[in-house]
Amino acid sequence: MTGNETGSGHETKLAWVVGVGALHGTGAAVAQRFANEGLTAVVTGRSPQRLAEVVRAIEATGGAALAAPGDVTSERDLIDILAHIDNIGALEVGVYNAGSARWAPTLELDSASFEDAWRVCCLGGFIFGREVARSMLARGRGTILFTGATASLRGRPQFAAFAAAKAGLRMVSQSLAREFQPQGLHVAHVVIDGSIHGEKVLTRVPDLADRKGPDGMLQIEAIADAYWYLHQQHRSAWTHELDLRPFAESF
Structure with missing residues (x-):
């Protein structure tokens, strides 16, 4: 891992992004954006191979990154990763991007699937936010960002599990x-209202970009810019909730 050298007099600043999967995905784009600004990006997801790809891509552009594989529903995994981060430097940004976008007709939705969606979207977010806040409060500063969705605001047919989980987050x-904001921590929730132009969606629906038309899907780099903007906000005018959608998306 590259970064500020020990003894240089400068503390290594880190951005921890949880929910990193595909190289062409929101989590990876957000990690890349913060690395571009000089922070060391710590990326967490379930696949060590995919995390390694993201780290290599960030390092190829001159940024610093490290992989920290883990399960967001495991309290022990998240606490252990954070303990490692705290030994490296100052955690300036925590981004919870994990999600379980499951949907099915209600009569076909089993309780285990409903609970799994809640564990990934909501329980994991709670554990992450609690532990990141614990780390940041010692310095009295930091940004905690949560990725939301259209389902955070309203439940649609067949979306009972995902909507309940995202609304809970x-x-x-x-x-x-x-x-925690009165104690110096900026906490923000970002509603992603629309289809994301990334590997996950385009693999499932290859022709969606053509059907949506130019700029009809959210570009991952534009989402990442919004996350950086939130981190940069002056504390006299903090945003708590920001919604992002393509110009042509109805709402």
Whole structure:
């Protein structure tokens, strides 16, 4: 891992992005954006191979990154990763981008799938936010960002599991914001309202970009720019909730 050398007098600043999968995906783009700004990106996901690809891509552009594989539903995994991060430098940014976009007709949705969506989207977000806040409060500064979705705001047919999980994460983010913002931590929730132009969606629906037309899908680099913007905001005018959608998306 590259970064500030020990003894240089400069503390290594880190951005921890959880929910990193495909190289051409939102998590990887957000990690790349913060690395471009001089932070060391710590990327967490379930696939060590995919994380290694993301790290190599960031390093190829001159940035610093390290892979920290883990399961977002495992409290022990998240706590252990954070302990490692705290030994490296100052955690300036924590981004919870994990999600489980499951949908099915309600009569076909089993309770295990419903619970799994909640564990990934909501429980993991709570554990992440709690532990990241614990780390940041010692310095009295830091940014915690949560990735939301259209389902954070409303439930649609066949979306009971995903909507309940994402709405729960939104409430977690609001509670953390009201508790920790007066102590110097900026907590924000980003509603991604629309289809993302990334590997996950385009693999499932290859012709979606053509059907949506030019700029009809959210570009991952544009999403990453919004996350950086939130981190840069002056504390006299913090945004708690930001919604992003393509210009042609109805809402």
